Amino acid sequence: MADYVQKSGQKLSTEPYKGVRDFYPEDQAFLNYFIDTCRGVVEKVGYEEYHASILEPVELYKGKGAENEEIIREQVYTFTDRGEREVALRPEMTPTVARMVAARRRELAFPLRWYSIPNVFRYERPQRGRLREHWQLNVDLFGSRSLYADAEIIGVAYGLMAAFGATESDFVIKLNSRAALDELCASLKLDDTKKKVLMGLLDKMGKVPTDEFAANLRGLGLTPAQVLPARPPKEIAQLIEEFKNAGISNIVYAPEVVRGFNYYTGVVFEVFDTHKDNSRALFGGGRYDNLTALFDEDPIPGVGFGLGDVGIHNFLESRGLLPSYTPPAKVYIAIPEPRLAPHAQTLAGLLREGGVNAAIDFGERKLGDQIKNASKHKIPYLIVVGEKELAEGRFVVRDLGSGEEQALDKGQLAEFFLNI
RNA sequence: GCGGCUAUGGUGUAACGGUUAACACUGGAGCUUGUGGAGCUCUCAAUCAGGGUUCGAUUCCCUGUAGCCGCCCCA
Numbered sequence: 001m002a003d004y005v006q007k008s009g010q011k012l013s014t015e016p017y018k019g020v021r022d023f024y025p026e027d028q029a030f031l032n033y034f035i036d037t038c039r040g041v042v043e044k045v046g047y048e049e050y051h052a053s054i055l056e057p058v059e060l061y062k063g064k065g066a067e068n069e070e071i072i073r074e075q076v077y078t079f080t081d082r083g084e085r086e087v088a089l090r091p092e093m094t095p096t097v098a099r100m101v102a103a104r105r106r107e108l109a110f111p112l113r114w115y116s117i118p119n120v121f122r123y124e125r126p127q128r129g130r131l132r133e134h135w136q137l138n139v140d141l142f143g144s145r146s147l148y149a150d151a152e153i154i155g156v157a158y159g160l161m162a163a164f165g166a167t168e169s170d171f172v173i174k175l176n177s178r179a180a181l182d183e184l185c186a187s188l189k190l191d192d193t194k195k196k197v198l199m200g201l202l203d204k205m206g207k208v209p210t211d212e213f214a215a216n217l218r219g220l221g222l223t224p225a226q227v228l229p230a231r232p233p234k235e236i237a238q239l240i241e242e243f244k245n246a247g248i249s250n251i252v253y254a255p256e257v258v259r260g261f262n263y264y265t266g267v268v269f270e271v272f273d274t275h276k277d278n279s280r281a282l283f284g285g286g287r288y289d290n291l292t293a294l295f296d297e298d299p300i301p302g303v304g305f306g307l308g309d310v311g312i313h314n315f316l317e318s319r320g321l322l323p324s325y326t327p328p329a330k331v332y333i334a335i336p337e338p339r340l341a342p343h344a345q346t347l348a349g350l351l352r353e354g355g356v357n358a359a360i361d362f363g364e365r366k367l368g369d370q371i372k373n374a375s376k377h378k379i380p381y382l383i384v385v386g387e388k389e390l391a392e393g394r395f396v397v398r399d400l401g402s403g404e405e406q407a408l409d410k411g412q413l414a415e416f417f418l419n420i
Numbered sequence: 421g422c423g424g425c426u427a428u429g430g431u432g433u434a435a436c437g438g439u440u441a442a443c444a445c446u447g448g449a450g451c452u453u454g455u456g457g458a459g460c461u462c463u464c465a466a467u468c469a470g471g472g473u474u475c476g477a478u479u480c481c482c483u484g485u486a487g488c489c490g491c492c493c494c495a
Contacts, residue, residue, distance in 0.1 A: 075495090091495075095495085122493095127489075128488075128489080130494085366454095366455095368452080375457070382455085382456085400457095403457095
């Protein structure tokens, strides 16, 4: 026996490893729905799918700035392999795609539209909506500095929300410009430390009372009027105008959107849930013009975003937009006696050849239990194959939802299922 | 990483420091040898782990572990 059979008699826990999820069929069905929906939206705009290993050298996540050292130490899964190499489970896809693009920059044609839907890992304390593993759509447009590239990416984000069934009242896309923020800081003569503090305060602005925000600003010797421009930066105003002209009105300027302390250099955006109990960012992204600088002298500009499955699931659930589960099998074939199994096989084979997914019972339990079983699996239709049906060559198809029945000849069966 | 709350069958809950740890759902068997969803009967199944206080701990205390909530962070 293998070593993992417990000799002490103590049973192993059925819990998955801390913070990661088991995908039971209904969970996997949602993940597939998520993936298919994302794929449909981005491919319509011409994005091509790439993929990479879950493992990367740790170095890939170092050197993106001093503030990341702590993140590496505390939030990246790392281990040492048998060749003494430091290995990481990818915590995000962006460095990987930057590496791949930089590796082939001479042969790739820009603008380059790429997407991927990987699972990523972060060693964090698990909470609702924040686990150690999640699946994330990554959409990136490389090699263009055009404002229309930013518009395309934001449009894809909008298109995704629409594809998931959200309407304009369900969410708002908030835009800001890191470039404009940099200019503002320069004109106020803020050093990098103060700039970071200011960004932190802006980020929290939505969560604290106005006067507290003002008090915090005074700590930096600033006033709200100085840091909150009355008018959106020029490129933001233009983007909003473009979308207005296209009939999209839930895209707004939001000076509090800064997207962390990272590598963004231009337009940044966040898609916000407007639900009053869940007023937070669902996902976001922006323009980063220096990302491939890690690998090459010549930076390739890019704009993109990441969209996680957990945040979308919570959003859809709260809005009643989750699709209902349907199993692969359209029809379940039950038999009164185990010895009729070959006939069930034959009929199932006929249906499958006709393009209908069919599952059979082996007749080991009572007919009533077999039907219950089909219901429990949410299989929509049932056929009982018994002596009588075999003799007559006609089969009764029952709709397990409504209970309606219909007697059909063998030859009509596949056609019946394909028409529903 | 920090703080708070919680931990009882597969699930959701109950039990003053004191009987055989109760109830519902689910699972299994049956009432019903060829037709589900209801009803009834029977049945499987639990005090997170380790220590302490006590005559006696599911109950009180400590530690660990896990979950939830908030903070930090969210590249």
